[in-house]
Amino acid sequence: MTLRHALNEALDAHGVTPAQFSELMIRLLDHGVLCRDESKKEAELYDRYLRIPELVEDYLSVLQVRLHHERRFSSLRLYPPGAEIPGQTDPDEGLNGGLRHRLGQQEVALVLVLRAEYDKALREGQVDEHGQVTLPLEALNLASKNLLGRPLPEGRTEREALFRRMRQLRLIRGAGEAGLDDGEAWLTLRPDITGLVTDAVLATLIGQEDDQPCT
Incomplete structure (x- = not known):
């Protein structure tokens, strides 16, 4: 057979x-x-x-x-083989894009910031019954400045492509092209973000922020 x-x-x-x-x-x-x-x-x-x-x-x-x-x-x-799955022991990288996904530098940076913001909301009890977090776009921009030392891309085309990628990866809702220039725009973070960035990578990122000198 x-x-x-x-x-x-x-x-x-x-x-x-x-x-x-x-x-x-x-x-x-x-x-x-x-x-x-x-x-x-x-x-x-x-x-x-x-x-x-x-x-x-x-x-x-x-x-x-x-x-x-x-x-x-x-x-x-x-x-893919060798990738780390949340809750399971596995070697190698702490940031995984899922099968066939190869993230660019800006995409990786945004995923890290999204994960940090999700973890913050989780600690503060700001997660809904579906495990989702609602976040103002301006707050995400501020978090990017604080964590990575740079804001979100200013160019509309670049920013559209970046958020489109996040939606394709099922990491966010909202932040559609029509709302990217709206300072009052909101987006929704999906709980799947925890599957792309491990706690160890997140801890390193937060540790780097804490180590930065005050200005």
């Missing part, structure tokens, strides 16, 4: 067609992340995953790709 035939039989037993399985896997491998509350389509794919989690994870294991299922927030995120 071929692998494909065995897979098709297992899918049939769960009422999932090969085409539906293919759609789910292509979406996961292409985006590296799937959040149920992002859209009707992602809700459909997430619910499909719940019907066949073992088959999805077995398929990914052949590629040495691991899947982290955050059940509290109904999200899935893929990690």
